[in-house]
Amino acid sequence: MNERYDYAEIESKWQKKWVDENTHRVTESDSKPKYYCLEMFPYPSGNLHMGHVRNYSIGDVIARYKTMHGFNVLHPIGWDSFGLPAENAAIKHNTPPAKWTKENIANMNRQLHAMGLSYDWDREVTTCLPEYYKWTQWLFLQFYNKGLAYKKGASVNWCPGCHTVLANEQVVEGACERCDSIVEKKSLEQWFFKITDYADRLLEDLDKLEGWPTKVKTMQENWIGRSEGALIQFKVQETDDVVEVFTTRPDTVFGVSYMVLAPEHPLVEKLIDGTDKAEEVRAFVKKVQQMTEVERSSTEMEKEGLAIGAHVINPANGQVVPILIGNYVIYEYGTGAVMGVPTHDERDFFFARKYNLPMTVVVQPEGVSLTPETMEGAYTAEGIMVNSGQFDGMTNTEAKKAIVAWLEEKGQGKLKVNYRLRDWLISRQRFWGAPIPIIYCDHCGAVPVPEEQLPVLLPQDVNFKPSGESPLKYMDEFAQTTCPVCGAPARRETDTMDTFVCSSWYYLRYTDAHNDQKPFAKDKADYWMNVDQYIGGVEHAILHLLYARFFTKVLKDIGLVSVDEPFKNLLTQGMVLKEGSKMSKSKGNIVSPEEIIGKYGADTARLFILFAAPPERDLEWNDQAVEGCYRFINRIWRLVEEFSRSHDGKCVAYGEFGDLGKAEKDLRRLTHTTIKRVSEDVGVRFNFNTAISAIMELVNGMYQYREQGNNEQVMAEAIETLILLMAPFTPHVTEELWQGMGHTDSVHHQTWPTVDEKALIAEETTVVIQINGKVRDKINLPMNMDSKEVENLVLALPKISEQLTGKDIKKVVVIPNKLVNIVVG
RNA sequence: GCCGAAGUGGCGGAAUUGGCAGACGCAGCGGACUCAAAAUCCGCCGCCGUCAAAAGCGUGUGGGUUCGAGUCCCACCUUCGGCACCA
Numbered sequence: 063m064n065e066r067y068d069y070a071e072i073e074s075k076w077q078k079k080w081v082d083e084n085t086h087r088v089t090e091s092d093s094k095p096k097y098y099c100l101e102m103f104p105y106p107s108g109n110l111h112m113g114h115v116r117n118y119s120i121g122d123v124i125a126r127y128k129t130m131h132g133f134n135v136l137h138p139i140g141w142d143s144f145g146l147p148a149e150n151a152a153i154k155h156n157t158p159p160a161k162w163t164k165e166n167i168a169n170m171n172r173q174l175h176a177m178g179l180s181y182d183w184d185r186e187v188t189t190c191l192p193e194y195y196k197w198t199q200w201l202f203l204q205f206y207n208k209g210l211a212y213k214k215g216a217s218v219n220w221c222p223g224c225h226t227v228l229a230n231e232q233v234v235e236g237a238c239e240r241c242d243s244i245v246e247k248k249s250l251e252q253w254f255f256k257i258t259d260y261a262d263r264l265l266e267d268l269d270k271l272e273g274w275p276t277k278v279k280t281m282q283e284n285w286i287g288r289s290e291g292a293l294i295q296f297k298v299q300e301t302d303d304v305v306e307v308f309t310t311r312p313d314t315v316f317g318v319s320y321m322v323l324a325p326e327h328p329l330v331e332k333l334i335d336g337t338d339k340a341e342e343v344r345a346f347v348k349k350v351q352q353m354t355e356v357e358r359s360s361t362e363m364e365k366e367g368l369a370i371g372a373h374v375i376n377p378a379n380g381q382v383v384p385i386l387i388g389n390y391v392i393y394e395y396g397t398g399a400v401m402g403v404p405t406h407d408e409r410d411f412f413f414a415r416k417y418n419l420p421m422t423v424v425v426q427p428e429g430v431s432l433t434p435e436t437m438e439g440a441y442t443a444e445g446i447m448v449n450s451g452q453f454d455g456m457t458n459t460e461a462k463k464a465i466v467a468w469l470e471e472k473g474q475g476k477l478k479v480n481y482r483l484r485d486w487l488i489s490r491q492r493f494w495g496a497p498i499p500i501i502y503c504d505h506c507g508a509v510p511v512p513e514e515q516l517p518v519l520l521p522q523d524v525n526f527k528p529s530g531e532s533p534l535k536y537m538d539e540f541a542q543t544t545c546p547v548c549g550a551p552a553r554r555e556t557d558t559m560d561t562f563v564c565s566s567w568y569y570l571r572y573t574d575a576h577n578d579q580k581p582f583a584k585d586k587a588d589y590w591m592n593v594d595q596y597i598g599g600v601e602h603a604i605l606h607l608l609y610a611r612f613f614t615k616v617l618k619d620i621g622l623v624s625v626d627e628p629f630k631n632l633l634t635q636g637m638v639l640k641e642g643s644k645m646s647k648s649k650g651n652i653v654s655p656e657e658i659i660g661k662y663g664a665d666t667a668r669l670f671i672l673f674a675a676p677p678e679r680d681l682e683w684n685d686q687a688v689e690g691c692y693r694f695i696n697r698i699w700r701l702v703e704e705f706s707r708s709h710d711g712k713c714v715a716y717g718e719f720g721d722l723g724k725a726e727k728d729l730r731r732l733t734h735t736t737i738k739r740v741s742e743d744v745g746v747r748f749n750f751n752t753a754i755s756a757i758m759e760l761v762n763g764m765y766q767y768r769e770q771g772n773n774e775q776v777m778a779e780a781i782e783t784l785i786l787l788m789a790p791f792t793p794h795v796t797e798e799l800w801q802g803m804g805h806t807d808s809v810h811h812q813t814w815p816t817v818d819e820k821a822l823i824a825e826e827t828t829v830v831i832q833i834n835g836k837v838r839d840k841i842n843l844p845m846n847m848d849s850k851e852v853e854n855l856v857l858a859l860p861k862i863s864e865q866l867t868g869k870d871i872k873k874v875v876v877i878p879n880k881l882v883n884i885v886v887g
Numbered sequence: 888g889c890c891g892a893a894g895u896g897g898c899g900g901a902a903u904u905g906g907c908a909g910a911c912g913c914a915g916c917g918g919a920c921u922c923a924a925a926a927u928c929c930g931c932c933g934c935c936g937u938c939a940a941a942a943g944c945g946u947g948u949g950g951g952u953u954c955g956a957g958u959c960c961c962a963c964c965u966u967c968g969g970c971a972c973c974a
Contacts, residue, residue, distance in 0.1 A: 277968075280891050284970045291974080309974060322974090358972095365972070390972040400974045408888095409972060482973065600968080673912075674899060678892095680967095682899065687913050694912085700927085742903075752901065755911035762911090765928085830907045835955045837907055875954050881906050885954045 063706060063802030067699040069663030073794045077175055085810070086180045088136055090589045097133035098590050099125040100569055100629075102598030102606070103140045103187075106166040107147060110173045112638040112645060112671070112683065113599065115655045119668045120635060120677050120750070121597050122179045126790035127744050129180070130814040136590050137180055138572040140187035141167050144195075145561045146224055146240065149494040153526045159494040160522070163190055173656060177664045178793045180810075185575040189564040194571065195496040196517035197581035198564050201613075202499060203510050204620055210256045211488075213508060217326075217394075218487055220248040225531055226491040227252060229560060230484045231285070231605045236354070239605075244354060253498055253557065254485040257612050261286055261481045263626075264611055273631030275678070278603045285604050287482025292466045294401065294475040296321060296374035299382055303329055305374055308396030308480055311406060312469070313461040315378045316450040317424035319414065320402040321385045322367060324393035325350045330370065333385070339371040343387065350389045358389065365390045365413050377474040378465070379451065388413070396480055404440065405432070411440040424449050425458045486609065488560045493524065493532045495558025503545035503552040512546050518554065532556060565606055566613040569593055569628060581622070588624050596629040597677075603634070633748060636680035638671070645683070653683055665792035666692040672750040672791060695795055697761060698788070701768075702781055702799045709774070712804040725771040727821075729763060733780045734821040736760040740787050741814070750791070757787055783815050831856055832883040833865060849876040856882045 064071075080086065090096075101121035104114055118139075125137035141163075148159035155162075167188065174181070187194055205211040219228040223243030227250065232239040257264075265286045268279045291310035298305060305321060323330055325347040334340045346368045350358070357363060367388040375382055383402075390409070391400055404414030404421045414421055421434035425445040432441060447453045453461045469475025489498065497518040499511035511518055521540050524533050534540050534556040545552040567581065573590040574582035598606075607629070614628040637644050640651040658667045670691040675681040706712070722730065736756050743753035764780050771777065781803070789796040789809045800809035824845060829852070831839040839861050843852065853874050856862060862884070870887040877883075 275892095277891055281969050284890070287970080287973070289973070307974080311974080363972075388972090390974095392973070395973050397974095402974095407974075409974080480973080482970085603969080676900085679900095684899065684913065687899070690912055697927095747903075749901095749903095751899090752903095752911080755901075758911055828907085832906085832955075835906095835953095840907075873954060875906095877906060881955090883906080883954050 063703055063711070063798070065703060065707075067696050067795070069665065069695075069795070072798045073176070073178060073663055073665070076794045076797050077178055080178075080180075081175065081183070084184070085808070086137065086182050087184050088134055088182050090586060091134050094132055094134040096136065096590060097125075097128045097595075098136045098593045099128065099595050100138070100572075100593045100597070102596070102602065103142050103565070103568060104170065105142045105145060105147070106163055106170055108166040108169060110170055110177075110655045112653060112655060113635075115177065115667060116635055116638055116671050116677075116681065117597055117599070118174070118177060118179050119671050120633065120748075121595075122177075122668070122793075123672065123744065123750060123790040124595055124597075124748075125180050126793065126810060127814070129810065130786070130789070130812060131745075132813070135180075136185075136572065137182060138185040138187075138575070139174065139179070139181045139183075140185075140568060140572070141170075141189065142561065142565050142568070143167065143188050143190040144495045144558075144564055146492065146494070148190075149492060149526070152494075152524075156526075158522070158524060160190070160520075176656070176659055177668065180793070185572050187568055187571050187575050189496075189561075189568065190494070192517045192519055193576075193578065195564065197571070198496045198559065198567070199499040199511070199516050199518060200513065200581060201567060201617075202496075202559065202563070203513065203516075204622075205255060205616065206500075206510050208616070208620060210259065210616060211253060212256065213251055213253050215249065215251045216254075216487075217247050217249050218252055220246045220250075222246060224492075227487055227489060229487045229562070229605075231486075231608070246354075252487055252489040253500075253555075254487055255563075255612070257486045257609075258481060258483055260612050260615055261288065261483050262479075263615055264483075264608065267611070267615075267627055270627060271630075271632070274629075275632065275634055278600065278607065278632060278634060281603045282608055285483065285608065289480050289482075291478055291480060292469070292475055293397070293478040294377065294469060296377060296401070298329075298333065298385075299373040299375055301333065301372075303332070305329060305385070305399050306397045307399045307401045308478060309401055311403065311462075312466050312475065313447065313453075313458040314403040314406045314424050315376070315401070315465060315469075316453075317403040317405050317422045318376050318378075318381070318383060318401045319404060319420045319422060320383050321374050322388040322391050322400050322402055322413075323370075323385060324391040324398040325387050325389065326393040327387070327391075327398045330387055333372040334370050337371050339369075343368060343370050346387060353389075363389065365409065365416070367413060367417060369417075377469060377472065384419075386417075394484070395482070405434060405437065406440050406442055408440045408442065411437075422449055486560075486612075488563055489557040490560055491532050491535075492558055493520070493526070493534055495561060496564060497534070497558050498555045500555040501543055501545060501552045502555065503548060503550055505550055506545055506547045506552075508555075509545060509547050509552070515546070532558070534558070562605060562609050566609045567617070569596075569610070570617070570623065584622060584624075587622070591623060591625045591628070592630040593628055595631045595633065597633045597635060599637070600634040607632070633677060635677050636675065638681050638683060640683045642682070653685075658688065662688060662692045663695075663794070665695060665795045669695065669754065669791055673754045674751070676749050676751050694758060694761070695792060697765075698784065699795065699799070701761065701764060702785070702803065705777060705781060706799075706802050706804075709778075711802065719773070719775055722773060722776065723771075725767060726773045726776045727825075729767045729771060729776050729780055730818075730821040731824060732760055732763040733783050734817050734819075736787065737783060737815050737817050738822070741817075744790070754791065757784065760784060760787075785809060786812055786815050827879045829856075829879070830881045831859070831862060832881065833862070834885060835883060838862060838865060843879075845879055847878075849878060852876050852878075852882060857884070 099121055101117050125135050129135045143163050148163045151162045152159045219233050221228050221238040221243050223241035233245050237244055265288055292312040293306055296305045334343045367386040369384050369386050372385045373382045402410045404410040405423045423432045426432040427445050445458055447456045447461045466475055466477055499518045501509045503509055526533055541554050543552055543554050570582050570587050574586040610628050615626055617623045618626045645652045670688045739756040740753045743749045785796050785799050797809050826842050827845055829841050829843050853876055872887050873885040875883040
């Protein structure tokens with residue numbers, strides 16, 4: 063063993079050995095319990111960033127810790143390698159996306175190895191390779207056969223920056239999630255996955271996810287946006303048409319004083335065509351449609367409406383009320399029509415005041431009589447029904463059910479659950495994605511590509527147009543084909559799939575990464591699933607995590623897997639910040655992992671990133687604190703190296719300890735309390751920062767012992783424990799030291815140290831003495847002393863009795879082995 | 888507006904069940920070693936106060952429960968995140 067800690071030599075030596083010996087390969091085995099530890103796989107942008115380092119360091123500690131606990135640990139990695147940056151690079155530098163991606167993967171692969179991560183590299187998956195996307199396409203076909211993939215014309219989100227449509231989940235405050243361009247609306251024929259069919263299960267099963275942060279579950283809950291209410295039908299007075307509204311307040315139907323339609327509602331044109339209102343209404347509709355999505359959905363927007371001259375009949379009381387169109391009614395939500403009840407809805411109240419629409423109170427607080435003229439806002443709380451025929455006198459909660467039942471009997475209403483969640487738009491007008499395996503035939507329509515013809519391969523030699531449009535559309539050799547049904551000339555779908563489709567099932571592919579008959583064998587997926595611990599950034603709380611849950615449920619329904627949730631436990635890590643903001647090129651505050659590893663080694667980089675903050679919290683990068691971690695590793699190195707050198711390169715513990723002195727007992731107690739603390743911090747709480755600080759305390763104790771203690775068995779035990787506890791955090795240096803201590807097998811194949819309960823027992827304890835809750839003295843007492851005895855002893859202490867003279871002792875509280883509080887008047 | 892998380896020294900953070908607030912680390916200060924420096928080892932390090940001590944104050948604010956509150960309850964403030972003319 064070197065006297066100096068030479069991280070560069072040590073790390074490359076062990077990394078090579080781990081690769082050569084395939085150290086981290088796993089197979090299914092019944093002899094051990096399984097554990098599936100997964101980190102969100104990276105997009106191969108070209109270089110690892112600190113967020114990756116954090117993500118993979120956390121995962122690696124968990125995987126190594128579980129391995130040392132006797133689990134059969136699956137810890138895989140791969141590449142989420144379809145997507146826009148490759149295509150943009152292709153347009154800019156005229157390199158094929160496949161080449162650019164391959165080079166990036168090679169470089170990042172090297173960087174991952176330099177971190178000393180315990181991946182089973184035999185299971186590496188790359189989503190942009192045909193051997194993977196063949197099965198993405200195959201899964202699309204399964205969805206298609208189940209009726210869960212369909213094409214429809216719809217008003218969709220178009221990102222002018224990315225030249226493609228986006229899913230709702232990819233639009234953030236009206237802008238593109240990737241490039242921040244303002245999203246436009248376009249009417250296009252697009253492919254969708256019917257995620258709304260699973261809305262209820264996706265919502266309900268959130269309850270099963272006890273190992274998920276509430277934050278993420280709440281975000282998904284909000285996104286799904288379930289709301290219970292009723293559909294109510296209003297007949298149009300002038301025609302035979304019926305307007306259906308969705309409302310969460312069917313109890314207020316007797317108070318309806320108008321109806322508002324979204325400008326896009328198809329009935330609008332029908333009802334005004336040929337009337338004298340037609341021009342005015344069309345102008346209004348045009349004005350609304352010219353607003354951007356952001357303007358239109360802003361809460362500050364002035365609510366405007368316009369009566370269109372037609373009327374509806376209230377099914378509850380037969381009243382005839384006017385139909386308006388309003389700029390605040392969203393066609394995509396509910397039925398695109400709302401009933402206006404000014405007295406019991408804030409928005410309706412101000413809208414009605416503005417346009418002088420009538421108001422009727424139908425719910426009021428018990429014992430109070432509300433009058434519309436004196437109301438200053440809508441009454442939205444619970445109350446008693448009035449002006450509502452046979453429902454008068456009921457509570458409005460009772461009336462909700464009763465009125466819907468009554469309307470249902472009349473065939474004019476029913477209960478309805480509404481969701482905010484929209485179907486998942488998966489078409490992308492881009493090249494670098496998995497082609498959607500559909501063929502369009504003039505005779506047979508849209509025909510799925512037969513399974514045996516998969517994969518639909520992306521062409522190799524591609525000329526990108528500067529417009530950014532997908533070149534597939536213009537490549538006849540790709541687009542032209544024959545109909546699999548009738549054999550006539552036909553055209554392929556040239557849209558590709560959203561990359562989130564590829565990443566919705568990769569965790570299943572890892573369980574059987576090279577299967578060329580199926581996406582994965584069921585028995586292998588069943589052996590490894592669920593993912594026991596999933597780790598990644600909170601930015602995927604909705605998109606990826608919702609889609610992956612949806613996929614798992616569909617795959618369960620078609621019998622491909624047995625689980626209905628993919629990720630049992632979820633850890634959402636915080637961001638890595640520098641000078642208070644996220645590291646980014648534009649801010650110029652990036653710290654390169656490669657540089658840090660070059661300067662201090664991977665062990666230091668890993669240790670710092672785990673020590674600086676608990677994993678969920680944002681982490682402020684601090685160069686000096688990194689050095690502190692480097693110093694700590696050196697401190698361990700010196701301690702172990704010196705001991706080993708003075709013991710002929712042997713530090714293998716240990717027989718019986720015999721009778722030990724105080725310093726020896728203290729170190730043994732420290733050693734074993736450290737095992738206990740680190741085991742809880744790593745295994746239960748994932749608080750790696752406090753686990754590391756506990757180990758630091760142990761090292762401090764060992765330095766002290768070196769001056770005071772003289773039993774070398776005790777020191778040897780502490781050293782061996784220290785190395786084992788550090789092994790998951792700093793795998794290289796611990797391996798080197800382990801060998802230097804005379805061991806011949808790998809530290810990473812050792813069993814996690816166990817706590818010797820006897821060593822934990824202390825003979826003495828420090829008891830705090832308080833007077834009226836303020837600390838006045840401390841005293842060392844034998845453990846488990848009788849309370850009354852403690853009380854007498856404490857009251858007799860000079861310092862205490864002095865302060866008690868002339869005071870009236872009201873009560874003495876004794877907490878055994880901890881504290882005495884004397885209450886005086 | 889609704890939902891969620893957080894607020895502790897100069898800084899990152901700790902306090903797991905209501906029981907010594909500030910573990911551990913960074914920065915800072917002092918000492919040892921050295922011709923000197925670096926490295927290393929040892930010590931100090933909330934505020935106020937003092938020669939030194941004692942006393943006092945102190946976990947966003949204001950109340951409350953309790954022998955005892957960073958921790959529990961009520962009200963509020965601030966920051967961050969999500970959702971939002973959702974009918």
